[in-house]
Amino acid sequence: MERIKLHDKCFKVSIPYSKIEESIKTVAEQLNRDYKDVENPLFLSVLNGSFMFTADLMKSVNFNCEISFIKLSSYSGVESTGEIKQIIGINKPLKGRSVVIIEDIVDTGATIEELYGLLEKEGVKDIRICTLLLKPDAYKKDIDINYVALRIPNDFIVGFGLDYNELGRQYKDIYVLDNSGS
Numbered sequence: 001m002e003r004i005k006l007h008d009k010c011f012k013v014s015i016p017y018s019k020i021e022e023s024i025k026t027v028a029e030q031l032n033r034d035y036k037d038v039e040n041p042l043f044l045s046v047l048n049g050s051f052m053f054t055a056d057l058m059k060s061v062n063f064n065c066e067i068s069f070i071k072l073s074s075y076s077g078v079e080s081t082g083e084i085k086q087i088i089g090i091n092k093p094l095k096g097r098s099v100v101i102i103e104d105i106v107d108t109g110a111t112i113e114e115l116y117g118l119l120e121k122e123g124v125k126d127i128r129i130c131t132l133l134l135k136p137d138a139y140k141k142d143i144d145i146n147y148v149a150l151r152i153p154n155d156f157i158v159g160f161g162l163d164y165n166e167l168g169r170q171y172k173d174i175y176v177l178d179n180s181g182s
Contacts, residue, residue: 004158004175006167011158011175015150020132020160020174021056023149027130028060030147031100035063041098043130044090044119046111047071048169049104052161053132053149057102068092072111095123100147104161105133107154109141116143132160133174 003012035041043061045054047069058067070090099119106112112129119127130147138154139145156177158168168175 001171001173003178004168004171006158006164009164010178011164011168012178013173014155014157014176015152015174017160017172020150020172024053024056024132025060027147027149028057031057031130032060032062035065035098035100038063038098041065041100042092042094043067043100043102044115045069045102046104046115049161049163050102050132052169052172053104054102057130066092070115072115090118090122094119096125098126098128099124100128100130103129103131105135105157106131106145107135107138109139109143112143112145113141133157 001013003010005011041063043054043058043065045051045067048071054067068091101112101115101119103112106129116127116129128146129143131145132149134145134148134151135154136151156164157174158164159171159174161169162174163169
């Protein structure tokens with residue numbers, strides 16, 4: 001579908017699934033190279049938005065690893081609230097482990113900073129960040145984003161796990177807010 005309507009807003013295709021899929025395979029190749037000799041790294045997927053990215057990424061990872069999930073929230077509607085809420089916490093022992101945080105999108109970096117701090121307190125040996133999408137113009141933190149599938153402008157997007165007030169996650173393409181009114 002070229003256009004979708006979610007609640008009161010219209011969106012148009014911005015990134016087709018074929019480009020998403022190709023970018024995910026490139027990131028998986030980097031992870032396969034970097035983690036081939038790391039003992040049992042833990043992929044920590046940030047819900048809800050990263051579930052589709054995580055599923056596709058894991059299909060192309062070819063080393064032994066574990067996966068767990070955490071749920072943090074910082075959005076209300078189309079705006080970041082600036083306040084991070086931990087809804088589902090970490091449920092694996094982390095001390096001395098290598099952890100790869102899997103995010104759907106990094107914009108301001110507030111969620112990454114919060115999660116990074118939580119992992120440091122748990123005594124994690126090595127922390128790396130892997131994101132489907134990075135908004136370089138919005139990112140204001142000093143934490144390195146190690147693996148980036150796609151860099152995008154600072155626009156509001158939905159699809160491929162990302163939502164607008166809980167709608168739109170199921171679409172395989174990524175859509176951008178369409179302000180044309182049509």
